[in-house]
Amino acid sequence: MSIDNQIQVVLIDDDPHLRQALCQTLDLAGLKVLTLGEAQGLTERLSRDWSGVVVSDIRMPGMDGLELLAELQGQDPELPVLLITGHGDVPLAVQAMRAGAYDFLEKPFASDALLDSVRRALALRRLVLDNRSLRLALSDRQQLSTRLVGQSAPMLRLREQIGALAATKADVLILGETGAGKEVVARALHDLSNRRSGPFVAINAGALAESVVESELFGHEPGAFTGAQKRRIGKFEFANGGTLFLDEIESMSLDVQVKLLRLLQERVVERLGGNQLIPLDIRIIAATKEDLRQSADQGRFRADLYYRLNVAPLRIPPLRERGEDALMLFQHFADEASTRHGLPLHELQPGQRALLLRHNWPGNVRELQNAAERFALGLELALDNMPNDSAAGTPVTSGGLSEQVEHFEKSLIGAELGRPHSSLRSLAEALGVPRKTLHDKLRKHGLNFSDSGNQNAEDE
Incomplete structure (x- = not known):
């Protein structure tokens, strides 16, 4: 089980009495602490966006503090690790500092020394994570500009909407004409989300024969129907932990729409011929080229499914x-x-x-x-x-x-x-006009140099 991000300090020491005393000191200072008697397995429980610090004794049976430091450094070199040492271990602690440890405390140490070191380490960790977040946001913006090329007002607005929705858990309905780039938008939503390490599964409902659509989407058990000789994992289950992109959703039959609605509401899937409800951690991105509200009014699409999907709509402007x-x-x-x-x-x-x-x-x-x-x-x-x-x-x-x-x-x-330009002067020279003229024309046409992806929006 991964460690909750509310935990601020992971304290590791094989001595239960010292562990309890240190935990009490940290707890009284208002810090959320998780205590462990051994270091083995900690690395697998920490994510790279965990906002806390690790405090560990050096001398422990099994994995010692130096081995733990090496493992944590391999996973996240910027995670603060504070080591507790005995008097004879000071040379080891100095070696650990050179290897990347944040600080070390020599026994016996005052409570204030521990609290001061932990608080400084937590402040550093917050700064590191904030910087990562800013770098990621800049990278995401550059990715979107590369994938969704264009500087028109509709495209700037679409990229802004994608950036805002990507980090959420909301299902998305993409509206767009044939060839507008619905799958490109769906992939951008996935790749910029916290699910980027999970699978992205794309399926075109309009290309599936009616006889196989349920099996393809929901899977089946052996004997579920004639010819079903072995278990099949459906697309929804295969996309667990990631994103499923369902294009041309308007072509799904009303019976399949009922099952999709249940899946969206309960986040479980049941294979054909099976009785087990399989929980899903999945994001659904549906896409259509039709007006689903009109289709619902005409009885060709379930109104309840339309309203369930239409929570976060994204319209792709036609070219x-x-x-x-x-x-x-x-x-x-x-x-x-x-x-x-x-x-x-x-x-x-x-x-x-x-x-x-x-x-x-x-x-x-x-x-x-x-x-x-x-x-x-x-x-x-x-x-x-x-x-x-x-x-x-x-x-x-x-x-x-x-x-x-x-x-x-x-x-x-x-x-x-x-095109890449270091300044507005560079852009003006490329177009062969004075900067004042370029300023006026940018304003007249509703264009903005700083929105173009160039890094230095000021004049040289």
């Missing part, structure tokens, strides 16, 4: 609502494809940029990625539902000249924001 992101995404995918195929990188020409910005992208990001792959391979940039002259780079009239110029200007600035 046509993210026009200024199209160029950045296209170049990102094209560069990836060029690198993968060992081909030189190609820059989009002005006519091609205009084409991409005017396209409606009915297939969303998936369509754009396929177009970028063709572009990287040197094939014609031809898009669905676009006139042939557009594919050749001839502009297609869409709105007035002023509107087209504004749209194109915004797209160029947005694309340059996606």
